[in-house]
Amino acid sequence: MMSTPYTTYAIVQRDLGQHSAQLLSDLDESAVEEIITEQSKIIDDMIRDVATVPFEAESVPNIIKEICTVMVKYRIWTRKAATDIPDYLRDEYKQAFNLIDKIQKGKIPLEAEGDHSDEEDDLPEGGVSDDFRWISDARYFGRTIPDSES
Secondary structure, three states, X not given: OOOOOOOOHHHHHHHHHHHHHHHOOOOOHHXXXXXXXXXXXXXXXXXXXXXXXXXOHHHOOHHHHHHHXXXXXXXXXXXXXXXXXXXXXXXXXXXXXXXXXXXXXXXXXXXXXXXOHXXXXXXXXXXXXXXXXXXXXXXXXXXXXXXXXX
């Protein structure tokens, strides 16, 4: 079965920020899409025992999208400047694999129990129900942006 890409060229380009032009200068969009597919398959292989993979394009968990984006950014950076990877990206890469480890151990569930897509019609005016509250732990990835040379 063909793997679903878990991020996009546009997202990777955006997340590379000010370094995007330099890091992508020798890669066209199709080359980046190949890296995205490669990293998506790696994620599939790593979580195959705890999730049904590949995910359908419309049901990829956000955490998987984030993990894949980090992995792709890191891969692109190592192609161009393997000895000059910023600390923040190294940290995000380590965090991505720590998250995969937690997913493998069942500490972070990926699939919701049951299909709740039809429950939207039962919500009161304003779209908020008193029966359900989403409580989130701290962010999975830091968003520390290195000092820019402006």
